[in-house]
Amino acid sequence: MTTGPLASAQFEWRSINPADAGFAPDLDERLDKAIADKRAWGLHGVVVTRMGKLVLERYFAGEDEVWGAPRGSVAFGPDTLHDLRSVTKSILGLLYGIALDLRKVPAPDQNLIAQFPECAAAATDPRLQRLTIAHALTMTLGFDWNEDIPYQDPTNSEIQMEQAPDRLRYIFSRPFISDPGTRWIYGAAGTELIGQLLVKGVGHSLPDFARANLFDPLGIGPTEWTKGFNGQPAPASGLRMTPRDLARVGQLILNRGQWDGRQVVSSDWLAKSFQPYVPCDEQRRYGYFWYSGDLQYGQPPHRPITHWIGGFGYGGQRLFAMPDLGIVVAITCGNYADEQQWMPPVRVVRDVVLAGLK
Incomplete structure (x- = not known):
């Protein structure tokens, strides 16, 4: 099912030159080099924002699928929906927090x-x-x-x-x-x-509750929610969205749950969601359906560390929010079933975005 905004907030991403956002001016070229050097592959979309402005937006053509069903080669663009896979889980966590505030x-x-x-x-x-x-x-x-x-x-x-x-x-x-x-x-x-x-508590389907309480307030455009074998929208991995709109979710995190003067998700719920309750591995920790960790960047001997909060999805779908830097990175990929599918998004963030900071 495709749904669109009913009363979207008046917000559109405004572009800013990388140099004016604190990046090296060759951010585009750095991404191209990562692709040419085969350090990043299978990319479908990359959106980078800083302080609420669009710094980098790139789309590519590639093989894609919807929940395992092949779509063939797709020429991706700003309005092309993409599987988020398990980034859906992180957004589900936000929805649960909204429902909790409503005492549902x-x-x-x-x-x-x-x-x-x-x-x-x-x-x-x-x-x-x-x-x-x-x-x-x-x-x-x-x-x-x-x-x-x-x-x-x-x-x-x-x-x-x-x-x-x-x-x-x-x-x-x-x-x-x-x-x-x-x-x-x-x-x-x-x-x-x-x-x-x-679903039981709010009395609405996941798509309807998400649209009214999260997507519309953020001005998110059309979305789809793939149904599972039981005919219901899959809460674990069914959401489809554009990278631009996924970046809005990241910006909401940077805004501590506020959007256009409205507290969409309570700051208290976000704080609880991002607590490192349990380690996933040596690099990542887990909260309420959200990952977190730290990345070192820059050139020796001065290599600062930035904290990130993220949603991860099968095939290389990623959302990174870096509160201390004001940066959001949304990435979609087609590296399904690739044993090294985790590498391209990390390298885009580390070798392109963070390495491109002045």
Whole structure:
């Protein structure tokens, strides 16, 4: 389903020369060189903003897909929608915070299994009674869940959940491999549960609630939300949006939840969302469906460190917000099933954007 703004805020990205935004004037050339040197590949769109102004915007042609269905070669442009994949999870986190402020959903410290009484009979492991909504938001449920294998593999846990006749029973019947809250295990289980809580609490579909409470206030244009095997918009990975509009979400983060004089997402929720509750690996930490970390940049011996907040999606979809620098980077890629798909976005941020700072 495609939806567009009903009463969008009066905001359009205004361009600024890189040199006037504190960058080297050859930012475009630096991106071209990264591509020519094969350090960045499969790029579909790159949008860089600083202090609310557009510094770099580039689009490319390439093979693409929608949730695994091939689209062939697409000539991308400012208005071309793109799968965000699991960046959807991060936006879902914002929506849950909005619904919480509206008192439509339970708080993170509330018992999780109690929100799904239909699954109470399956709750035989006593650890299920210890689960909270925060465990779903931070991917620390502790369930045996494997999305580290290709999504084309039928043993992938998300694919098994999609194909299960009862998603909730599938999730809550997974065996524990760690105690709740002790280990980050990536997967769609938490987002499926949060998505269902959100829809049940607000009484609207994900696209409708997002449009009225987040997308319209930000002036975001048309979006799509791909449906899962159950016919419902997929809360884990279904959102499609333009890189320009994804950058608006990043700017909202820099604005501490404010947009056009309105507090769209509470600053308190954002602060909780970006706390490093659990490590993902040596570089990344995880909050309420948002990653965070630090990047060093510049030339020796003076190499400052900048903090970033980000949403990551399969195939190389990325949103980075760097509050201390006032920078937002939105990237879309077509590197699905590429084992090194994480490299191009990191190199664009590190070798082009941060290396281009004066």
